[in-house]
Amino acid sequence: MKKNGFWSRLFMVLVFLFLYAPIFVLIVFSFNATKSRSVWAGFSLQWYVKLFSDEAIMEALRTTLLVSAAASVVACIAGTAAAIGIYALKRKSRGIVLSVNNIPLTNADIVTGVSLSLLFVLAVNAFNSTFGTRWELGFWTLLIAHITFDIPYVILSVLPKLRQLDPNIYEAAQDLGATGFTAFRKVILPDLMPGIVNGLLIAFTMSIDDFVISYFTAGSKVSTLAMEIYAMARRKISPEINAISTLLFASVLILLILINIRQSRQDRLAKRQKAILATKK
Amino acid sequence: MKNKWLSVPxxxxxxxxxVAPLILVxxxxFTSRSGGFTVENFTTMAQYVTVFGRxxxxxxxxxxxxxxxxxxxAYYLAREGAGMRRMATMLIMLPMWMNFLLRTYSWMSILENTGLLNTLFQKIGLFALINSVFGTNIEYFHMINTQGAIVLGMVYNFLPFMVLPIYTVIDKIDYRVIEAAQDLGANTRQVFRKVIFPLSLPGVLSGITMVFVPAVSTFAIxxxxxxxxxxxxxxxxxxxxMGSAYNPYLGSAISLVMMVVVLICMAVMNRFGEGEEGAVVL
Incomplete structure (x- = not known):
């Protein structure tokens, strides 16, 4: 294909500018000396200081990170197991299972959220009236909801890796004396790993980014960062939100750069190994 | 390795x-407030036709x-070198790691009447210019709290969901197919129209689904x-x-109708595009 000329490069730059301008604005105004969101009044770290003493926001941040981490890890393990199981199913039943798997992906978030909240309210009420407890929607329902919409992403990123697998190597490992689980751990798992890690990352991203489903399933006592912002938007939003956005953005950026460095180092290592092997032949 | 029982849990x-929650919806x-069967939820929905349309x-x-x-x-991106492509896809994914409400909230401060854009226009003398030319007396453009602002918010939030599937599909196109078209005498435009565009359609279709569905059902934006x-x-x-008008029965009916209309749209669209596999994941 032809390389990009000046105009197409300019177009790309403009679109990326569009994507990043609001984030840039958030970051700049997190260091503003006054509460204003549009007039620069000098450098200050006061919003960062206030942020760490704001119990509501810190609590929401903790909930968000905890739910996202727990849900994506559980979804990652459950999704990998499920993908292996689905792969072994007969064609027809696999088709049915995979279309159910697609429901949370293609359905509007609000429908997923609303339908889960109906289920949770019914279940909690039924439980309370039979056992005389006073349970409410809260962290656990939030976690279940997140796991439910995370698993499909993991399955969809692990399944292609299963398809690429050579079916003979598992048997070869067993022939060489490995038990079923050892063969899985030493032979199959390393091949699936890129898909699993990718699934974990996507699941975590989706959990962090979610607002709608959390909003309907978290009940009134627990709230995630997004819910906190949404509640604030009705009153007045404090620049502490800018500060926390900046911190989140910075940590993600550092994380991604680290992953990238590791990846390119691995690439280089693999290339060198290949070169050495080639010379030995 | 073939262990289908792993799929049971x-x-x-x-x-x-x-499945059960959707059946509940x-x-x-079809349930009335008193618990009996009714279609009233659907007939009362008639008053919301404008909301549906909008x-x-x-x-x-x-x-x-x-x-x-x-x-x-996505098309230009696919033509870049490997390093650039990896960085660009990362840059597209990166904003998603900040919750979308944070990013939407930032647009509020940009679009406000006393917000950044209007301040910028003021500083460069745009309003003074307009006022002197047209004899008007405006101090700001009214941008926030309009339908345009909502569309902007949707585009901003859901653009990555359009770019990534299209990019994935174009990136996978076998380069030899393009070369073959060129060998057969197609110029750049013809290669695009006859080869690249048709092959990229599945990506466009899943992009449309991934943008339209969240856009039509959003309430935070x-x-x-x-x-x-x-x-x-x-x-x-x-x-x-969640609101004061608490009526999950009507809410379920609206959700159901929305879901069905969206499904019909998708089915029609997929028929058009001979849709291959539905969802291309990121």
């Missing part, structure tokens, strides 16, 4: 937390803008950027479940 989980939609219209515009911006971006002035389907549903 998952199937049970999905039956309880995906279906049941609630939601679908705004989501459609946002989807079109996303294609117009996202397709060229109209609340933040529309200032609650513009009611959309999402607001309507939210009000039935």
């Amino acid at each position: 998952y199937i049970v989980w999905m039956a309880i937390f995906v 279906l049941i609630y939609a 939601s679908f219209f705004l989501a459609l515009i946002a989807t079109l803008v996303c294609i117009l911006l996202g397709y060229p971006l 109209p609340r933040l950027l529309g200032g609650g002035m513009v009611t959309m389907l999402g607001d309507l549903i939210e009000a039935q479940f």
